[in-house]
Amino acid sequence: MPSFALIGAARGVGLELVRQLSANADNTVIVTVRNIEKSTHIRELQQSRNGNIHIVEADVIDQHTMDRAAAEAAKVTGGSLDVLIHNAARMEKENMIKGFLDYETPEKLDAELIASFNVNVLGAIHAINAFLPLLRKGTTKKILVMGTEGGDIGMVRKSRMSNSVAYGVTKAAEHMVATKFAAELESDGFTVVSISPGFVDVSGTAVEPMPGTTEESKPIVEKIMKGIFSAYPKAAMISPEESGRRLLSFLESMGPAENGTFVRSPEFRD
Ligand SMILES: NC(=O)c1ccc[n+]([C@@H]2O[C@H](COP(=O)([O-])OP(=O)(O)OC[C@H]3O[C@@H](n4cnc5c(N)ncnc54)[C@H](OP(=O)(O)O)[C@@H]3O)[C@@H](O)[C@H]2O)c1
Incomplete structure (x- = not known):
């Protein structure tokens, strides 16, 4: 009975x-x-x-709730876990289109960066630390962290994407979290990888309007998209189904050669 824990997966790609x-x-x-x-x-x-989904309440910014979630998971699985997929991310739409110069006050800029750090960086650390004892008793020792090209220096440089600063900076740091855990846990047989799910249309389960759907955000998103498409002509939005298939196929095959890497989606490879 392979066991999987998905962290922060109420909607979108995680769902x-x-x-x-x-x-x-x-x-x-x-x-x-x-x-x-x-x-x-x-x-x-x-x-x-038929009873194979177990939902536990936990907020990734709080290590204690993550520890309690892992304890609940252990009751279901008998103490082990085969795969951890860390999916949670702070993606408040208003901030997804803001550059460093777009915040109304320095306080607002600081607050968004800190809130994003708490979810996107500490969140991943909390989740991995909480579930590690279970993973050590699992069979595959695989950890997948959902990364993004938006946090990849090469992609941001090439597409000139100056927006999405709080998200991009903290997701870049999250890639490093995965790489640090990969280095730490390699000798224990773990594979830890950050991977992008692709440019995924999650509007079907979104809780607020997607960027670009309001009059104010439309020109900003058009500018971002122009930069992306001129740098990566193959870039295209994919469905959650397609993204899920790709991610699970990668999960199946991933091994020591990928440990500690960030894997871009095919449309964004140079
Ligand atoms: N969609 C894309 O095109 C795309 C592209 C590249 C990378 N990604 C990455 O893929 C992952 C999923 O993205 P998505 O598009 O599916 O996002 P989404 O639809 O906005 O879903 C984000 C998920 O994260 C959860 N979350 C947020 N803050 C949390 C917290 N403090 N504790 C626990 N859970 C929390 C949300 O829970 P609530 O329902 O409670 O808010 C939600 O389930 C993210 O890591 C994102 O960076 C997505």
Whole structure:
């Protein structure tokens, strides 16, 4: 019975991964969400399955709630875990389009950077630390951290993407979190990789309007997209289903050669 824990997977890419993994009744899938009451998509999915999805409430910014989530997961799996997928990210749409010069006050800039650091950097550290004792008893010792080209220096340089600063800076740091854990845990047989899910249309489960859908954000998003498409002509939005298939195929095959790397989606490879 392979076991998977998906951290912060109430909607979007994480929800789709839960959907695909739980379609196999042999898989045990633990999902952490911030607020069970509000996480309607994952609850509906849970009801449509035969008991192999277990939802636990936890906020990645709080190590103690993550430790409690891991303790709950251990009760379900008997103390072990095969795969950890860290998916949670702070992606407040207003901030996704802001550059360093777009914040109304220095305080607002600082506050967003710090809030993003708490979720996107400390969140990954908290999740991995909490679930590590279970993973040590698992069979595959695989940790996948959802990264992004938006946090990749080469991609940002080439596309001149000056926006999305709080997200990009903290996701870049999250890539380093994965690489540090990869170095730490290599001798214990672990593989830790950051991977981009691609440019995914998650509008179907979004809680606020997507950037570019409001009059104010439209020209900014058009400028960002122009930069991306001129640097990466193959860039294209993919469905959550396609993204999920790619990610799980990579998860299956990943091994020591990929340990500590950040893997771009095919459309964004130079
Ligand atoms: N979509 C893309 O095109 C794209 C591209 C590159 C990389 N990514 C990466 O893929 C991952 C998923 O992205 P997505 O597009 O699916 O995002 P999304 O639809 O905005 O979902 C983000 C998820 O993170 C959870 N989350 C946020 N803060 C949290 C916290 N403090 N504790 C626990 N969970 C928290 C959210 O929970 P709530 O429902 O409670 O808010 C939600 O389930 C992210 O790591 C993102 O950086 C996405």
